[in-house]
Amino acid sequence: MCGILGSVNVEIEDSLLDLISRRGPDDSGVERFSLNGNSVVFGHRRLSILDLSPAGHQPMVSDCGRYVIVFNGEIYNHLELRRKLSGVHFRGHSDTETILYYLAQNGLEAVENFNGIFSFAFFDREKSKLFLCRDPFGIKPLYYCNPKPGKLAFSSEIKPIQQLVHDSVDIVNLSELLHLRYSPSPDTLFKNIRKVRPGHLVSVDLSTADLGITESPFILSAHSGLNSTLSYDDAVEQYGCLLQRAIERQLMSDVEVGILLSGGIDSALVAKFAQAANPRPMKAFTVGFKEQDESDEINDAQDTAMALGLDSIVTKVGFDDFLDIIHSCVRIVEEPLATTSIIPMYYLAKLAAHDVKVVLSGQGADESLGGYGRYQGELYHSFIPSYLARLAGPAAKLFGVRNDQVLRGLQALQYDDDLTRFLSSYTVFQNDKIEKLVGVKDDKSLKRLEYFYDLMKCEKMKSSVQRMMAIDLRMNLADDLLLYTDKITMNFSLECRVPMLDLELVKYIESLPYHYKVKLRQSKIIHRDFSKKVLPESIINRKKKGFQSPTKRWFRKQGPLQEILLSGNSKFSTFFDLKEVGKVLDEHQRGMNRERQIFLMLVLYYWFEDFG
Template sequence: MCGIAGICNLSDSAKPVDRREIAAMNRLMVHRGPDDEGIWLSDRGNVGLGHRRLEIIDLSSAGHQPMEGGSGTQLVFNGEIYNYRELRKELRASWDFHSKSDSEVILAAYEKWGKECPRYLRGMFAFAIWDPRTQSLFAARDRFGIKPFHYFTNGNQLFFASEMKALMPFLENIETDYIALSEYLAFQFTLGDQTMFYGVRSLSPGHMMNISGGQIHIGKYWDISYELDFDHTPKFFHERLRELLDDSVQAHLLADVPIGSYLSGGIDSSLIAILASRHDKQNNAAFHGKFTSHPGYDESRYAEAAARAGGKELHQASMTAADFLSNIEKVIYHLDQPTAGPGSFPQFMISGLAAQHVKVILGGQGGDEIFAGYARYLIAYFEQCLKAAIEGTYHNGDFVVTAESIIPNLSSLEEYKPLLKQFWEHGLFDDLDERYLRLIDRSADMDGEVDPTCLNRESVVRNFQGVFNGNGSVHHRAYLDKMTHFDFKTLLPALLHVEDRVSMAHSLESRVPLLDHPLIEFVATVPADVKFRDGKMKTMLKQAYSDVLPKSILGRRDKMGFPVPLNEWYQGELRDFVQDIFGSQCARQRDIFNVDRIRNSIDENRRFSRKLWGLMSIELWHRQFHDQAQSYRSYVNNPPENMSVDV
């Protein structure tokens, strides 16, 4: 796990790459790789590569990057290749290996397969290879977006880095992308490759980039396919799932440093931790965060049950409002842009605890998106079941459960009654895409807090429909697949963005065994009535591992998804902090806010909502980056001592 950066000239008239520029990019990402640093510049000065290393595999100096290949190629790589040993055996006939690192395997794979090499890699990765023979730069990102790759061009040069903050010194102006802002306000994540920094983009998951002759070409090398398998029984699917997940967990334990596990108390992290213990009993540290002053948010008893089942030594962090006040600006800084909900705060704190004990951590990210673990799936399906019952369309292939069968499981929606009321207030039984958009749209109650000229509602709806309906390239036979596919393509990359940033803030490598492409490709073939039988969330995972998971966790209906007692804190220590944020002069000067309307809304509601979280995050983001634009621009030649709130 590392940080990569680079500059590639797009025209002969571009100035030579300056070593100080690469050094500045490295310096802004030092937390990603405190163990080693490398900088390489081409003889022509038309390309420069930078690397910060966190030593995980092959701790020797032979793993130093940028790494040179036999043909003069240069590699910078962030991530882990879990099948590198198998690839090494396959490639050694055509490549003389000088290290035991997975990095060198990428160079050998590129030498043999060229631009097709990402298809052979199993793991999480973002890398760039400079090829002097063709004077071209080739880059690729893993299939799910576990590892980041951000870039922008000023016309003469292309700049790329693992984190957006490393690009800030080279932006002529740090401006907000209002389409991305509109998407964030609607979903609390952005769609596609746009970021909230105008001009800065992310290489999409499963995509590669080639820069040659001043031209930038981006293409897709992988996508998920829903070719449903109706020929096998649930028993077959359960057994195959166990085979693939067991293999993935074993592969993700590959490291030359200590490994631990997150334990939230839910099914996904508990399962990964327990399975990891079966393969590696020495690395038995597990980590959990709790809010002991608010019992309704305490899930530690479930984490303790999973720890006992896996023979884990559980380390717990108790988090307070004071911790939030001391760390929220650090969280926003490391996220680069507002992403997802307040769960990034406890994730940041637990990553800090874990980093005191281990260098690699396993988590359960991805389980909700691939095994149907969100309550909104049940809400949306219940509506469509009623519609199908009324219209007599149960057997048209779009519905996998009946209204009668789903009713016994509706008790899990007890805490969602306010959402149900709001959801069914308008547009009942409308088209599937319109209903799901209404279910996940968080901007519906925006009442003038944001300047409407900064919002682009038409673009939000158009981009949402493109992903939800498959952009014409993905065919879904079930409503469940439409919903999970949208979240898989949009929400999951946002959550992985958070996972990467909060762990790397503490120089901790986070791994996600549920996101192994052989496993994902298999699950996509499983019919929805196996994954979501009778409207039971995660029923396939629960049934497959009923003999592994503790019964207290299997039977849970109250999993909260890492909630934070912000509303309770807002009644005390947090209130003045929030009021000061929106009462400040800098907030009043923003083009996007109607601060008086925000403050009135706060006074009227007297509660901390997800809407308020989003608005607060946007303001803190502006302070971290927009308000320090001049400092970033001078960073190359005169780096300030207190540029960041880096931990």
């Protein structure tokens, strides 16, 4: 796992790599090339995980000198790919060297065979082509900017690009963020800085004056319903085999690997098979809370660790810690998000980095296996008449329902159109409120959803719940949960792997009938049924808590939040109507749960201080 940086016709000082040094403290390198009057720079910071020798140094150039790569990530099937290559004299055993020659011999379309987490830049000097690529689920971020014709800058993070290119806030993208809770690729809050979409290649043509920048997918559809004749019992057995194989595959490392352990099933399953493949107890890291709160998972996680033979290591966070670290987290993540678990992730990553360089996480199971409440909403929508659905939301408010998730779900039921209903279920701020807050309504979110809806061929899927899960795997997950996980763990020079997003495993899961995964009042069905075969009942029967923080209660404390968000001397106040901000704070005090809305505004407050 590393950090990459590069440009075309934009000068980069070697010292600029220091801005991403935490992503790769073990080694660094810069290479410069001239081609057809263009200057190309490739820079790299290395976190040595596989092949710790100088043979893994980057930027890496092929023996013939034609191909150059800077790579961030891990390719778990690289040895399998390496065996398919001929005529190559390998200098080491790194996956970077494998894919350099694999792409050289098979072309960029061969990236679809990579099972891993990755983003990279690949330069074909003979064809005058440069490519930027991001893995199918967007586990590793990659940004780029084309500020003027003939100029390009790219990086694993935004900060180096900001040093190279002056950019400003896009108010339309701000309204999109307020609607969705994250900025969907290719958007960021900036006008010109973009993210490579998950599963896409950006092609740069150095033979043209404007560089001819284009983006194209290497993922063509979700694999829905192909195993419709497979019996459920056989499906469970096959699922278990593939899950175990995925976990064992992702133990590939020349350094120690640990576990991010919650009290739930997902991380317990990962821990179960990881520990079974290790001769010594693995270290398991858990974060909890100083104040008593139902979201605290320390006791459950310690019970899991004891049952599985893990070495449990814990840390605790309180409201004072939250206020102390939120500004740093915003600076690290670089993109505002409404996800409160950013804060506990910071302390969890900091804890783990004291002992290991690699951790396995249980992230990714909810999107592929139907773990979220909104998937239940899609099932209800299939049989509730439209006229009743349109009455559900107003009736809930009339009877005093204050649960934000429930209200969003009921609001979404009224829409027959998939994309409008999906967007309603994702919503943080309603569009009329967005206009009151920042003066502009969101008109981009639907277009971004529609792009992946069409790309995944969702219209061919039998059930809307399949369609929503396919989109969530490539959008919400990539640019929200996985984004902050990458940024925060790499801030501590810690690589986080996600076995639940193993490409072979996800292809299989998506090929199963949706009712093997989710039914009314049942979620992650095949996952839970397999878990019953290998985990103790005490773990299986626990109430799901999710990776959360006690922000609902914390945000009811009068004083600090009001002083921050209602200050008239801040950059935040130049974008937001503070009277409308105050109304959100008041609603939370009166019992409406506005923790996501408040957290997003708080994050934006600090983001404008650093980036705006």
